[in-house]
Amino acid sequence: MGLTERTNRNVDLTYWEGEIPVNYVYTYGLGLEAFFRALKEQGKFLASRCEDCGVTYLPARVFCERCLGKLETTFAVPGTGKVYAYTVVHRNVDESPKEEPVVLALVDMDGTDCRFVHYLTGVEPGEVKVGMAVKPVLKAKKDRKGGIEDIVGFAPA
Amino acid sequence: MELERFELGATHYKESDLKEGKLLSLPWTPNLKYAWDNGVAIGRYLAELKEGRIIARKCNKCRRIMLPPRMFCEMCWRPTDEWVYVKDTGRVNTYSVCYVNWDASRIKKGEKPHLPAVIEIDGASPGMGILHLLGEVEPEDIKIGMWVRAVWKKPEEREGAITDILYFKPVRR
Amino acid sequence: MAYQRVAIVGAGITKFVRRAQETGKELAFQAAKMALDSCGLTMKDIECVSLGTAPDAFDGVHMKGEYLADGSGGWRKPYMRHFVGGGTGVFAPIHGWFHVASGMFDTCLVVCSEKMSSCHPHPQGAFKTIFDHTTEQPLNPTLIWIFALEMNRYMQTYGITKEEIALVSVKNKKNAMDHPSAQLPMEITVEDVLNSEVLAWPVNRLDISPASDGAAAIVLASEHVAKRITDKPVWIDGVGWNLDTAYWATRDLAYPRYVEKAARMAYEMAGIKEPQKEIEIAEPYDPFDYKELHHMEGLLLADRGKAVEMLLDGKTQRDGDRPMCPSGGALGVGNPIAATGLMKVIEIFLQLRGEAGKRQVPGNPRCGLAQAWGDLMQVGTVVVLRR
Ligand SMILES: [Zn+2]
Numbered sequence A: 001m002g003l004t005e006r007t008n009r010n011v012d013l014t015y016w017e018g019e020i021p022v023n024y025v026y027t028y029g030l031g032l033e034a035f036f037r038a039l040k041e042q043g044k045f046l047a048s049r050c051e052d053c054g055v056t057y058l059p060a061r062v063f064c065e066r067c068l069g070k071l072e073t074t075f076a077v078p079g080t081g082k083v084y085a086y087t088v089v090h091r092n093v094d095e096s097p098k099e100e101p102v103v104l105a106l107v108d109m110d111g112t113d114c115r116f117v118h119y120l121t122g123v124e125p126g127e128v129k130v131g132m133a134v135k136p137v138l139k140a141k142k143d144r145k146g147g148i149e150d151i152v153g154f155a156p157a
Numbered sequence B: 001m002e003l004e005r006f007e008l009g010a011t012h013y014k015e016s017d018l019k020e021g022k023l024l025s026l027p028w029t030p031n032l033k034y035a036w037d038n039g040v041a042i043g044r045y046l047a048e049l050k051e052g053r054i055i056a057r058k059c060n061k062c063r064r065i066m067l068p069p070r071m072f073c074e075m076c077w078r079p080t081d082e083w084v085y086v087k088d089t090g091r092v093n094t095y096s097v098c099y100v101n102w103d104a105s106r107i108k109k110g111e112k113p114h115l116p117a118v119i120e121i122d123g124a125s126p127g128m129g130i131l132h133l134l135g136e137v138e139p140e141d142i143k144i145g146m147w148v149r150a151v152w153k154k155p156e157e158r159e160g161a162i163t164d165i166l167y168f169k170p171v172r173r
Numbered sequence C: 001m002a003y004q005r006v007a008i009v010g011a012g013i014t015k016f017v018r019r020a021q022e023t024g025k026e027l028a029f030q031a032a033k034m035a036l037d038s039c040g041l042t043m044k045d046i047e048c049v050s051l052g053t054a055p056d057a058f059d060g061v062h063m064k065g066e067y068l069a070d071g072s073g074g075w076r077k078p079y080m081r082h083f084v085g086g087g088t089g090v091f092a093p094i095h096g097w098f099h100v101a102s103g104m105f106d107t108c109l110v111v112c113s114e115k116m117s118s119c120h121p122h123p124q125g126a127f128k129t130i131f132d133h134t135t136e137q138p139l140n141p142t143l144i145w146i147f148a149l150e151m152n153r154y155m156q157t158y159g160i161t162k163e164e165i166a167l168v169s170v171k172n173k174k175n176a177m178d179h180p181s182a183q184l185p186m187e188i189t190v191e192d193v194l195n196s197e198v199l200a201w202p203v204n205r206l207d208i209s210p211a212s213d214g215a216a217a218i219v220l221a222s223e224h225v226a227k228r229i230t231d232k233p234v235w236i237d238g239v240g241w242n243l244d245t246a247y248w249a250t251r252d253l254a255y256p257r258y259v260e261k262a263a264r265m266a267y268e269m270a271g272i273k274e275p276q277k278e279i280e281i282a283e284p285y286d287p288f289d290y291k292e293l294h295h296m297e298g299l300l301l302a303d304r305g306k307a308v309e310m311l312l313d314g315k316t317q318r319d320g321d322r323p324m325c326p327s328g329g330a331l332g333v334g335n336p337i338a339a340t341g342l343m344k345v346i347e348i349f350l351q352l353r354g355e356a357g358k359r360q361v362p363g364n365p366r367c368g369l370a371q372a373w374g375d376l377m378q379v380g381t382v383v384v385l386r387r
């Protein structure tokens, strides 16, 4: 009896279906608001720098995570970079096969101490090399909404 | 360090600022669907509800008859011992008259308020209340301590759920 | 017991607002930075970091502890998240206390951050998950049910009226007029409370604290370090926490025994024999107005059913004999869950240091208490502070 009692008959194994009915709207916050506005409106990549720690953050932030110092100014960096690591993705999130494989990469962003995770574009999976120089490909200005999808991907420079 | 001497953070915005594009924002509706195993105790509880009965579980150490049933006694920290059928009558421990839906929206005009209550079921140990609804009663006639009886769905409509009991209605004792 | 004595030496807080533009981590940063600045420390002086935050479903950020780490100063530090629902904010100093009292660390930055506005249009969908998914959620409950049911039982047991309870809301919202973080400071009357929209009788709109965004932080230090940082340390002399059964409908809804157990634990540690005499000022958790009275009784600051008499006699006013929620509480300052509890701790810290500004209570209190409550409506968390 009790905890040692076992249910061996499959018909007794029942479950209850339900959901957590939530819905979100995220604001970008002070740092990302400035970053994505500049990207949307000027096609610029805004960074911020902590002089005390010698660290340049991209996207721009309002605080330095190392010293909790306040970062009050931003400046543009080119948005170019070098492939730090990459993977060739053959499946979608639901595990269905992709029509064409896509290349996802970590890009060391020039002039910063940060990396972006994004797609590589305009390059065959077999031609990608670690260390390869890449540049950002942005959507046309009229199509940019202020979000990470405003960047189509990174293409060989 | 009076707080007044500091410039305090947090920048308030209005919901309309998002619609008007004054602030960037990103909507997301996650798909959080689950199938929770009922386990032994709640599985049996639901199966018995489908038959129009309420079943509890007894701990032979503290002698409590517990509702909803559970396979271990959280007080004695040991397995419980016996299944015990309890009645489908009980007393109102407390109640509310609720004018909002689960999502905080107001109930529709003309719709009767919801009447959630904690009901102590006869045959279970004193204080063993369950959350359910009251029905066939006007809000002003509800009293703490009043006797109630379960109103069940028709047998063919029951599905093995707490909602197989539609509500509890007052009975004279 | 052989542990280091622990003091609060600094504090920081943001405004509490319905919707903050800042992300949760930016709010955490603002409060944490202010706490460091308030005592002249930098992250170099901080040996470990403790973060308190409520369910991930509020912010819509899964693994929120990890997400909030950078804004909380957790970068390459021993960092740990704690969580006991609504009780989290007063568990925060307790969790920090573990770190320092154990002797393992001499300083700890304790941060609480909450951004409930991400949950649109209202966090009720997240609150719904408080109820059991099989035996309760199919009844379509709202969170307010639990409070309405508990309030009704409390009123019935002791013969307390809605008019009397509304005085708590009137008092706290007025107190909040002097709190620079306050979201809902207002001067209202008992009639205003009674005439506000009925949500779930006996609970009206003005009986309830709002949903909020905000953050708060404190700096803890061991005795020998604290004395180098400040000449006004406030000591954490007692900590207590306790959890009741998860079957909330089974509990005695008129009396929070788990709060009593948490309080007794803290009192024993602090050497408090007569709490009604020795606790001069308190911040009981007040997400709903009746809760302040309910909790005063659980904390043994009033006899059972008698907290309302202290309220009616004016004793719990800021200039009364036993001020309760001089900050303005969750009802007035706002309720960004975890940050609310820590706001209460900060209020007692400031009051004992004589630095509460316009909110300062008379009589130079030496000993105060903060308390919070939550989880599946079952946890009590208590700290006793002394100067
Ligand atoms: Zn830095």
Ligand SMILES: [Zn+2]
Pocket: B059, B060, B061, B062, B063, B064, B073, B074, B075, B076, B077
């Ligand atoms: Zn037992």
